[in-house]
Amino acid sequence: MGLFSKRKTVRVDADILVIGGGMAGCGATYESRFWGRDLKVVCVEKANIERSGAVAQGLYAINCYMGMQWGENQPEDFVRYASNDLMGLVREDLAYDIGRHVDSAVHKFEEWGLPIMRDPETGRYQREGKWQIMIHGESYKPIVAEAARKAATEVYNRIMVTHLLMDKRDRNRVAGAVGFNVRTGDFYVFKAKAVIVAAGGASHIFKPRSVGEGMGRTWYAPWSSASAYGLPIEVGAKMTQMENRIVLTRFKDGYGPVGAYFLHLKTHTQNAYGEEYESKWYDDTKKLVGDYVDRTPVPTCLRNHALLREVANGGGPIRMVTKEAFQDPHKETVGWENFLGMTIGQAVVWASQNIDPKHTNPELTTSEPYVMGSHATCSGAWASGPEDYAPPEYRWGYNRMMTVNGLFGAGDASGGTPHKFSSGSFTEGRIAGKAAVNYMNDMGEESQIDEADISRIEAEVFQPLDNYAVGRNEIVAGTVSPSYILPIHALQRLEKLMDEYCGGISANYMTNEPLLDRGLELMDMLKEDADHIGAEDLHQLQRTWEFKHRLLASESVMHHTLYRQETRWPGYYYRGDHMNLNDEDWHCFTLSRYDAETGKWAMEKAPVYHIVD
Amino acid sequence: MPTFVYMTSCDGCGHCVDICPSDIMHIDSTYRRAVNIEPNFCWECYSCVKACPQNAIDVRGYADFAPLGHSVRVLREEAKGTVSWKIKFRNGEEKNFESPIRTTPWGSIKGPAEYDAPGAEEFKSEELAHEPDALNIEGGLPVLSADRLKQGII
Ligand SMILES: Cc1cc2nc3c(=O)[nH]c(=O)nc-3n(C[C@H](O)[C@H](O)[C@H](O)COP(=O)(O)OP(=O)(O)OC[C@H]3O[C@@H](n4cnc5c(N)ncnc54)[C@H](O)[C@@H]3O)c2cc1C
Ligand code: SF4
Ligand code: SF4
Numbered sequence: 001m002g003l004f005s006k007r008k009t010v011r012v013d014a015d016i017l018v019i020g021g022g023m024a025g026c027g028a029t030y031e032s033r034f035w036g037r038d039l040k041v042v043c044v045e046k047a048n049i050e051r052s053g054a055v056a057q058g059l060y061a062i063n064c065y066m067g068m069q070w071g072e073n074q075p076e077d078f079v080r081y082a083s084n085d086l087m088g089l090v091r092e093d094l095a096y097d098i099g100r101h102v103d104s105a106v107h108k109f110e111e112w113g114l115p116i117m118r119d120p121e122t123g124r125y126q127r128e129g130k131w132q133i134m135i136h137g138e139s140y141k142p143i144v145a146e147a148a149r150k151a152a153t154e155v156y157n158r159i160m161v162t163h164l165l166m167d168k169r170d171r172n173r174v175a176g177a178v179g180f181n182v183r184t185g186d187f188y189v190f191k192a193k194a195v196i197v198a199a200g201g202a203s204h205i206f207k208p209r210s211v212g213e214g215m216g217r218t219w220y221a222p223w224s225s226a227s228a229y230g231l232p233i234e235v236g237a238k239m240t241q242m243e244n245r246i247v248l249t250r251f252k253d254g255y256g257p258v259g260a261y262f263l264h265l266k267t268h269t270q271n272a273y274g275e276e277y278e279s280k281w282y283d284d285t286k287k288l289v290g291d292y293v294d295r296t297p298v299p300t301c302l303r304n305h306a307l308l309r310e311v312a313n314g315g316g317p318i319r320m321v322t323k324e325a326f327q328d329p330h331k332e333t334v335g336w337e338n339f340l341g342m343t344i345g346q347a348v349v350w351a352s353q354n355i356d357p358k359h360t361n362p363e364l365t366t367s368e369p370y371v372m373g374s375h376a377t378c379s380g381a382w383a384s385g386p387e388d389y390a391p392p393e394y395r396w397g398y399n400r401m402m403t404v405n406g407l408f409g410a411g412d413a414s415g416g417t418p419h420k421f422s423s424g425s426f427t428e429g430r431i432a433g434k435a436a437v438n439y440m441n442d443m444g445e446e447s448q449i450d451e452a453d454i455s456r457i458e459a460e461v462f463q464p465l466d467n468y469a470v471g472r473n474e475i476v477a478g479t480v481s482p483s484y485i486l487p488i489h490a491l492q493r494l495e496k497l498m499d500e501y502c503g504g505i506s507a508n509y510m511t512n513e514p515l516l517d518r519g520l521e522l523m524d525m526l527k528e529d530a531d532h533i534g535a536e537d538l539h540q541l542q543r544t545w546e547f548k549h550r551l552l553a554s555e556s557v558m559h560h561t562l563y564r565q566e567t568r569w570p571g572y573y574y575r576g577d578h579m580n581l582n583d584e585d586w587h588c589f590t591l592s593r594y595d596a597e598t599g600k601w602a603m604e605k606a607p608v609y610h611i612v613d
Numbered sequence: 614m615p616t617f618v619y620m621t622s623c624d625g626c627g628h629c630v631d632i633c634p635s636d637i638m639h640i641d642s643t644y645r646r647a648v649n650i651e652p653n654f655c656w657e658c659y660s661c662v663k664a665c666p667q668n669a670i671d672v673r674g675y676a677d678f679a680p681l682g683h684s685v686r687v688l689r690e691e692a693k694g695t696v697s698w699k700i701k702f703r704n705g706e707e708k709n710f711e712s713p714i715r716t717t718p719w720g721s722i723k724g725p726a727e728y729d730a731p732g733a734e735e736f737k738s739e740e741l742a743h744e745p746d747a748l749n750i751e752g753g754l755p756v757l758s759a760d761r762l763k764q765g766i767i
Contacts, residue, residue, distance in 0.1 A: 034725035034742035047634040056634045057658035069749035075757075093762060100755040104747035113717030138689070138696045139714040143722070150724030158636075182636055214675030215653045216615065216635070222654050223635050253678045337710055340698050344685060345657035348674040351683035351702045388739050389759040430741050438736055539636055539650070587766045609762040 008186045014042035016436050017192035019161050019177060021045035022053025023422050024411025025198035026148035027429025033151035035437040040153045046160040049145040053200050054221050055422055059137040060341035061128050063421035065106050066099055070124050075099030079611055082419040085299045085376055087292055087568050091416030092611050093385040093394055098417060098424045105427045112143050129263035137341055158182050162545045163457050164235045168450040173405040175447040178457055182542045187458055191449050194406045194436040198429055201372025201412035202226035205554050207499035208368050217345050219248050219255040220370045228413035230549025233556055237402040238382040238593045240415040243560035245369035246377035247304055247572050252363040256346025260338040265325045271315035281306040288570050289581040300376040304366055304571030318364045322357035368505050371553055373412040374425045380415030382591055391609050398435040406439060408432040464544045468534030484534030487543035497522050498554055502561060503573035512577040516562040523555055560590050563603045615655035615672055618647045622669035629661035629670060663689040691719060
């Protein structure tokens with residue numbers, strides 16, 4: 001194929017391969033080096049680790065910090081909080097593990113130079129809320145990246161990882177990964193003894209509210225491309241809680257975060273007529289979920305539910321009451337810097353629409369759903385628990401190892417552990433890094449890559465370029481071809497399908513079995529069409545593979561949503577045919593396993609263990 | 614357009630191309646200057662704006678909801694350790710903010726291999742690098758006894 005015939009294949013032999021250099025990937029790289037002094041630790045990233053992932057523009061808070069040194073919280077308190085917020089379904093063994101380690105990571109961030117605000121009276125970190133501490137985090141990512149660069153043997157930027165490689169003799173053991181350089185088109189084959197997937201969460205699974213120029217202004221970054229799910233799903237790793245997508249209540253259009261507003265500025269919401277509305281929907285919510293509505297703090301999804309009910313009832317728009325708080329210059333500064341530190345687009349929206357929260361109470365909205373594992377939600381891979389206390393059903397290998405041998409996950413990639421946020425994701429990367437070194441040291445005979453797999457996958461990776469080159473000759477010009485679709489076409493079809501059949505915004509987050517069945521039929525056709533995507537250049541080839549990872553993740557979301565016959569998280573989504581929470585049958589995790597050969601999904605239940613006193 | 618590049622300021626150095634997490638800043642082959650090739654995949658994250666040595670990149674809010682006439686400008690000064698913002702509203706009102714970005718010199722982080730290597734017995738413990746010291750607590754890493762994990766509904 002003319003243009004790409006000069007394509008080179010680059011082979012890299014690693015001991016530990018970290019896929020994705022975001023928060024979790026940087027943690028994994030750092031820790032792998034600490035324990036594996038002589039190992040070749042390689043971090044591979046599709047962008048540039050200096051500013052990649054969900055923290056690219058910075059953060060204004062670290063949302064997971066215990067404060068054990070001041071007796072503020074213990075890991076058990078964190079577990080109770082997270083479990084409560086997720087309506088009882090959390091891998092409490094994993095959550096406890098995050099809680100007991102996270103403070104040491106945050107202390108390191110401060111030592112490295114991250115400005116953490118201090119309470120002038122107590123000298124402790126300035127709390128935004130019970131779990132959150134405030135930072136000047138514009139350079140959070142560059143600082144963490146500097147630590148990772150010092151740890152890695154090599155960092156490869158601008159390599160889009162497309163597939164994992166499996167061992168030649170043991171098809172349930174990982175042997176490496178492949179991808180391509182988005183600048184040169186070179187094909188990269190990474191051989192590795194252990195692989196840590198830390199490729200972040202997923203935006204653009206569901207149709208976003210803005211579909212024009214602003215479609216990139218999603219709440220989670222548009223480059224969160226579901227690779228953390230697509231890669232392990234393809235090789236048969238079990239996934240959990242994929243139905244547990246998250247819907248965010250955010251400032252309208254910019255999706256600016258509300259945490260600092262509620263917690264630190266003490267602002268509150270009201271409906272269009274200046275009324276408090278949440279209590280109005282108490283009985284309605286209680287009918288759906290029973291006593292869960294009485295928990296404190298009220299679970300995130302239930303607060304969404306009240307807002308959605310109020311809007312459906314004609315009480316919108318919902319507004320954040322900022323006018324009083326913003327009279328205080330300190331609070332005004334915090335309110336603005338909160339956006340400039342992590343969602344600059346919201347400041348742009350307000351400047352453009354003359355919204356000064358000192359004079360106007362800004363509108364809120366609910367976002368389209370996202371699939372991720374580190375916020376108030378916990379989709380991801382089913383991972384082995386900590387060696388010292390995990391119950392037998394949760395333990396088959398090393399800490400954070402997926403159900404595929406030698407394959408680890410951290411951050412958004414790892415399921416069942418919500419509320420990790422930036423610091424907890426970094427911490428989970430560290431946990432996985434140490435476990436991966438132990439796995440490697442114990443593993444005995446090395447894994448072997450299969451050259452036949454590599455040539456088959458290489459052809460598949462670059463096929464979209466050929467599809468375009470050939471098909472393009474058929475037509476005069478433009479984007480409409482009878483033989484290929486562009487990556488953006490495929491993505492928009494996926495988003496529409498998920499939106500309409502799997503509970504997106506236009507369906508008011510509602511779905512049911514007939515809708516899901518029909519959605520899966522349409523998805524099968526989209527899967528076939530995915531072989532006919534035409535990529536004009538390497539950038540579009542990257543978009544193609546991002547789409548393919550999103551597609552597999554979406555299919556998993558569909559199957560999980562179909563399998564769980566209840567509405568566990570009203571406000572995130574509703575099963576219209578099973579509107580109530582049903583603890584008797586569904587106080588469990590749902591697990592899926594995909595078989596790439598047959599295209600079939602196997603579903604099962606797994607028990608929930610709680611920490612008791 | 615989210616980000617766009619001023620023709621007369623850009624010298625084609627490629628810093629923005631190198632940093633953009635969305636891979637949408639590219640050098641235009643005719644003009645030899647940078648261009649946002651996919652505005653609908655721009656997050657307005659300002660990574661490119663901060664990285665441009667010529668201040669050639671600006672943001673015009675997404676056309677589908679942001680009226681014209683606003684501007685949000687940033688200046689990130691690594692040596693000074695600050696980031697400053699100037700917000701101009703459509704109605705001409707202005708606000709300015711400045712924050713610290715780092716408290717230590719760039720490049721000063723001590724890599725993990727510069728610490729003493731862990732002993733053989735530490736590999737099987739639950740402690741991570743720098744623990745328990747870095748936890749700043751007495752009594753070591755918190756532990757959970759396995760019998761406190763129970764199946765059921767609570
Ligand atoms: C707007 C916003 C506000 C937030 N606010 C807070 C807050 O106040 N406090 C807080 O603590 N947390 C906050 N978070 C959450 C926090 O950012 C995430 O929890 C955390 O970044 C997740 O870490 P991760 O490593 O799993 O994913 P990421 O940090 O997103 O990293 C994933 C990495 O993988 C790379 N990658 C993806 N696919 C591939 C591939 N195929 N090949 C190679 N590389 C790939 C990506 O480029 C990226 O670098 C916020 C997030 C957002 C978006
Ligand atoms: S603002 Fe961010 S996403 Fe947009 S072009 Fe610049 S670096 Fe890329
Ligand atoms: S960084 Fe600035 S000067 Fe350099 S190519 Fe980009 S826009 Fe042009």
